[in-house]
Amino acid sequence: MSKKAAISKPSEGASGLTGMWRIKRPVVDQTKCTNCLLCWLYCPEGAMKRHEDGKLSISYDFCKGCGICAEVCPAKAIVIVREA
Ligand code: SF4
Numbered sequence: 740m741s742k743k744a745a746i747s748k749p750s751e752g753a754s755g756l757t758g759m760w761r762i763k764r765p766v767v768d769q770t771k772c773t774n775c776l777l778c779w780l781y782c783p784e785g786a787m788k789r790h791e792d793g794k795l796s797i798s799y800d801f802c803k804g805c806g807i808c809a810e811v812c813p814a815k816a817i818v819i820v821r822e823a
């Protein structure tokens with residue numbers, strides 16, 4: 740009998756519109772971003788979007804403002820600001 744490991748993968752919308760939970764939002768400074776994609780890798784909501792031109796954007800429908808992306812960004816290219 741084989742054993743299977745449980746692996747959690749982030750997926751956009753798995754918990755609904757998680758952007759409604761947010762009281763703070765991440766903002767990417769594209770001039771500092773080195774495109775390392777750590778934020779994309781670590782975002783638990785799959786809210787970081789990669790575009791063909793290499794730039795990143797954030798889906799605020801699903802970003803819940805947890806701040807993990809800002810914590811892992813080695814270039815300090817993501818700031819967390821309070822929602823208006
Ligand atoms: S704050 Fe960053 S890591 Fe957290 S959900 Fe939003 S984009 Fe993803």
Ligand code: SF4
Nearest residue numbers: 772773775776778812
């Ligand atoms: S972790 Fe920071 S430097 Fe890396 S892709 Fe994301 S915003 Fe850019």
